[in-house]
Every structure is written in structure tokens, then in C-alpha cells.
Amino acid sequence: MIRYALACEHEHPFEAWFSNSADFDAQVERGLVECPLCASRRARKQIMAPAVTGTSKTAPAPSPEAVQTMMMQAAQKVRAHVEANFENVGDSFASEARAIHEGRSEARGIYGNATADEVRALREDGVPCAPLPPARPRPETLN
Structure with a gap:
């Protein structure tokens, strides 16, 4: 699974998970990726920093x-x-x-x-x- 930071044509940011990059392309082409704010189906990938694991302790989960x-x-x-x-x-x-x-x-x-x-x-x-x-x-x- 891969998580993409996305933006619609109105620059509303959102995220979605896909099996792979080709799955993202196929879903966008079929109009299945939709902005949760305005329902636009014109989504594109945004630049993301790679997830890098380290040895530092993470913050505790919120209650x-x-x-x-x-x-x-x-x-x-x-x-x-x-x-x-x-x-x-x-x-x-x-x-x-x-x-x-x-x-x-x-x-x-x-x-x-x-x-x-x-x-x-x-x-x-x-x-x-x-x-x-x-x-x-x-x-x-x-x-």
C-alpha cells in the first residue's frame, strides 16, 4: 500500500491509499478519486517527503x-x-x-x-x- 498526498483542482489537500502507483492512475482516470471537501474528481499528486523511520521515540497516542x-x-x-x-x-x-x-x-x-x-x-x-x-x-x- 502507498499513501499519496493529493490536491483537487481547487487546491484542497487530502490523502488517499492505493495498492500502487498504477492503481492511483487507473482510479483517477475512471473518476473514482474524489475531493472530500468539494467532490471534484480532478486530483493530482502533491510533493511528499518520504517516510523515514528512525530510532527516536514517538509521542504517545492521544487519549x-x-x-x-x-x-x-x-x-x-x-x-x-x-x-x-x-x-x-x-x-x-x-x-x-x-x-x-x-x-x-x-x-x-x-x-x-x-x-x-x-x-x-x-x-x-x-x-x-x-x-x-x-x-x-x-x-x-x-x-
Whole structure:
């Protein structure tokens, strides 16, 4: 297995694992490598430093609580970015995503609500979509 640092056409960095270099090339050509931020399927390799093992001690793994905190912070940043930069289409998400995919509506970033059946149908038809991380609970709703 080989890990590549990648970037999409919008310069969003991400990483992915492949069996070998030829596997990466084949998956990119088939449109199977997708940016997790914008869903662009135009990915390219970035320059990476080789992984070199040494004798120095590594830092201890973070605690499960620390990992959970980091993941929640990352999820909230993703949600905040979407809410600030994408259009909220509410309950029309499935129909609007399909219209954008089919070229019947202006291409733009959207978010909104969809049922599980609507999401399943979108994915089966090749319409890119992903769940939005849940909103942070308001303090007054917590015990």
C-alpha cells in the first residue's frame, strides 16, 4: 500500500491509499478519486517527503477523549464552512442536487435536508452528496 498526498483542482489537500502507483492512475482516470471537501474528481499528486523511520521515540497516542474533541472540532469547522459558503435549499435538496447534476440548474454548492431514500436514489444515479456534520447542541438544550 502507498499513501499519496493529493490536491483537487481547487487546491484542497487530502490523502488517499492505493495498492500502487498504477492503481492511483487507473482510479483517477475512471473518476473514482474524489475531493472530500468539494467532490471534484480532478486530483493530482502533491510533493511528499518520504517516510523515514528512525530510532527516536514517538509521542504517545492521544487519549480517546482528545481524539473525540479533535474530531468534533473538525466536524464543526466543516459545517461552519458549508453554512457560510453554500446555499441552504432546505427540503428541496434532493431535487436541486439532481437539477444541478443534470445541468438544469446553476452549478453551485448547496446543502439542505433529504430523506434516506432520496439520498440513496441520488447516490445510485451518481449525484455526489454527503451528510453534513450535525450542528453543535445549543447550551440551553443540554442537561
